[in-house]
Amino acid sequence: MALPHRIQDLAPEHARFCLRVQRFMTEELSLDLRGARIVVGFSGGVDSTVLLATLSLLSRRLECTVTAAHLDHGLRAESAEDAAHARRTCKAWGNPFTHRRVDVRAMAGGASGVENAARSARYAFLEEVRADEGADFIALGHTLDDLGEDVLMRQTRGAGWPQLGGMRAVVPERHVIRPLLLTTRAQIEGFATGLALPWVEDATNADTTYTRNRFRHDILPRLTRENPNFLGCIAEQWRLARLDADFFAAQASAALSGAVQGDGTIFLRREIIEDTHKALRLRIFKAALERLGPGQCRADALHRLDALFLSREGGKTVQFPGGKTATCSAAGVLLKPRCG
Known part of the structure; x- marks a missing residue:
């Protein structure tokens, strides 16, 4: 027909x-x-x-x-x-x-x-x-x-x-x-x-x-x-989810602007993210980790990273799928892709 x-x-x-x-x-x-x-x-x-x-x-x-x-x-x-x-x-x-x-x-x-x-x-x-x-x-x-x-x-x-x-x-x-x-x-x-x-x-x-x-x-x-x-x-x-996704993506992108370093790592300066709402801060961490390559971010690991960041304990690292890591310091959070 x-x-x-x-x-x-x-x-x-x-x-x-x-x-x-x-x-x-x-x-x-x-x-x-x-x-x-x-x-x-x-x-x-x-x-x-x-x-x-x-x-x-x-x-x-x-x-x-x-x-x-x-x-x-x-x-x-x-x-x-x-x-x-x-x-x-x-x-x-x-x-x-x-x-x-x-x-x-x-x-x-x-x-x-x-x-x-x-x-x-x-x-x-x-x-x-x-x-x-x-x-x-x-x-x-x-x-x-x-x-x-x-x-x-x-x-x-x-x-x-x-x-x-x-x-x-x-x-x-x-x-x-x-x-x-x-x-x-x-x-x-x-x-x-x-x-x-x-x-x-x-x-x-x-x-x-x-x-x-x-x-x-x-x-x-x-x-x-x-x-x-x-x-x-x-x-x-x-x-509603589409509106919220657009909002969080724009905010996370702004926070990540200039955070990517020449060696492929991402450094989030403390003064940029410390005073943001936790809902946004978690999404900034997630967006940064996604930029580093494959490996799904679990919510429990993101919450551990946020708690560590707020505690200001330096030198401690959270592991993420895909071999990615996030290490906190007094200056901020350094996120690295899988080595090698």
Whole structure:
């Protein structure tokens, strides 16, 4: 089935759906899509199908081009047919199409290993396609339901604020955008059904061996029964987290200005950070450590560092993942990357 050429050719409710997605991208996310080249991660499922259809319908208004990229993970017997379906859909809609098959199971061991390997393979493939195409963005079909699952998973793992707000809608360092992030799956399925869009169902989405599926099919529905507007609350929390993240990032960046030394270490002078609020000081420490390389900062280690800093005990060191260290002195805090 071919897509309509213009939004004006859609029924009013479907046109409004597309325009809401456009406003989210251009107004709330401040994305400049005029003339942009976009690679859509297209699995053939309902979310990515609606994403591809919506961006294709908006492409004339935004003067952008849309390419679809499909990665066959080789995990299911029917995955080859899913790839063929994705190819047929793109041919009918006039979208350029790129496809690759990988053996994800050979890359990982166990169910959780498969999840991580599939995710890594998918992002690597999409980035390769983006680079080959000279594209500006990789568009992913994450929805408000996915955001709700992500928030709950982060809370279970012990994430702090504002990371508890959930995944970002724009990830500049990875060229990723998520145009449907504040759109519910019910709205997406309504749009797909209304336009008779073809999509495939991935049977593994019902397999509760996978962590995300347990949140999707058990925990999130229970919370939604307790509060039918639970996903609306998640959306508002996401907006607040985004504002707070922007604020803390700007403050931390200002504090780190001039703190990076020629040998790759970071020295935070006591007079710069001592009188800041602890909430900001912890985030300055975290931002400094992240600049030194990989290794996730644990909250307990950050609190130990702050207590040591405030005690003014010199010469004591706190170890952080990735071989990074922070040593306090009367003058401030010296943070070093892994040696060698």
